[in-house]
Amino acid sequence: MSKHIIFHIDVNSAYLSWEAAYRLQQGDSLDLRSVPSVVGGDPLTRHGIVLAKSIPAKKYDIKTGETLYSALSKCPDLIIAKPNYLLFRQCSQALGDILKEYSPLIQQFSVDEYFVDFTSLDQLWGDPLKAAYLIKDRVKNELGFTVNIGISTNKLLAKMASEFQKPDKVHTLFSEEIPEKMWPLPIEELFMVGRATSQKLLSRNIKTIGDLAHTDPRILRTTLKSHGILIWNYAHGIENSPVRPGGRVKVKGMGNSTTLPFDVDSRKEAHLVLLSLVETVSARLRHDQYFAQLVAVSFRTHEFLSYSHQRKISHPTDCTNEIWEIACELFDELWKGQPLRHMGVRVSELCHNDFLQLSFFERDYEKDRKIDQTIDVIRERFGSHSIMRSSYLHSGLKAMTGGVIAEEEYPMMTSLL
DNA sequence: TCTGGGGTCCTAGGACCC
DNA sequence: TCTGGGGTCCTAGGACCC
Secondary structure, three states, X not given: OOOOOEEEEEEOOHHHHHHHHHHHHOOOOOOHHHOOEEEEOOHHHOOOEEEEEOHHHHHOOOOOOOEHHHHHHHOOOOEEEOOOHHHHHHXXXXXXXXXXXXXXXXXXXXXXXXXXXXXXXXXXXXXXXXXXXXXXXXXXXXXXXXXXXXEEOOXXXXXXXXXXXXXXXXXXXXXXXXXXXXXXXXXXXXXXXOHXXXXXXXXXXXXXXXXXXXXXXXXXXXXXXXXXXHHHHHHOOOOOOOOOOOOOOOOOEEEEEEEEEEEEOOHHHHXXXXXXXXXXXXXXXXXXXXXXXXXXXXXXXXXXXXXXXXXXXXXXXXXHHHHHHHHHHHHHHHOOOOOEEEEEEEEEEEEOOOOOOOOOOOOOOHHHHHHHHHHHHHHHHHOOOOOOOHHHXXXXXXXXXXXXXXXXXXXXXXXXX
16 A cells, blocks of 8 residues: 555634735735734623634744633734625635645545545656645735645644644644654644643653653553544554545534623513524525434533533424424523523434434424425525524624524534544 | 523443344 | 343433534
């Protein structure tokens, strides 16, 4: 079996770079990337966290995920831009379009990451390293933002390589380079080692990826179960999942959740929020022609405690009203009256149902189906806010909450890589 | 003006069945 | 006398990713 050549393409500070490139293109003279700046939500509606930061902002020790309040206290002159998700999606797709010219085997891994299988494409494009530079520079010149490209023989090592020095760089991380390039790194920089795992490893004095690689995997197994074996393999560069081209991986579930602009403390209001979440979830369900057999609600209280409650339902459904009724039931069973800052609805156990089975004991949802269909058509034609239930008037709540339907959904994090 | 939103996978414990 | 044991399904919570 011949060795694979895999590229991992990672947009540098994606949201921030995209916004910066857009502003320059609009005639703005300031490049956000050259000053301390972040993309972040609106603190007034309690969405105030850093989504992406410029390299100068990083010098102030500003971190992704921290509050804007805290970021501003570190750097009072910080420039804050609002996220423009439509722009982000367009930039993401434009990058994918360029990559497709080089290989048919590309996989979108997230909004700002792609894997490209370059195996046996060197006859076409020459030396992989040269090709990577070519791609990187083309993206910079044509799209106005920079990427890092990592090159190796599997996805894990390619991804680790793209994390090396930024921005606008190409790095390799082949097996023989692992001790020199990867083992000195702190443990938390290994893919799949998050906060909880790094805490456990540090308490056992495992500080670097090299330390992890040289730990007896049986010890890891006892403390971290199968995850311990996974990261031990990763520390040795062992990983062999294929680059999945094009077509979507089967989606397992879909959900919408939102942090509310104010604490919700009445049942009626909570039910209204649930409806606004169910409206988008069920519309996505219908758009992708799925039915769900499991409904889950979750919330986070004012004290930041999280709860969830789920139930399998007797027959698959995509009906707004039906899912809403179940969500309300679940909510009522779970909620003890705490003030709520965040609420979510998620459906899963999806199936394609070409025919609808109606049990004798279920109520007839045929009328609801017709209404759902009609509303979907109106919203598609005139926008998602063109029609809403009157109960939202003066409620201070949005009638639909959550992401818009993406024209072209990409497969999200599938099993690990 | 403190702390997003979208996912997937794993684990533990209980119910239930044979 | 004592307290099987394996399998599956369901649920809640936690871990990780971007």
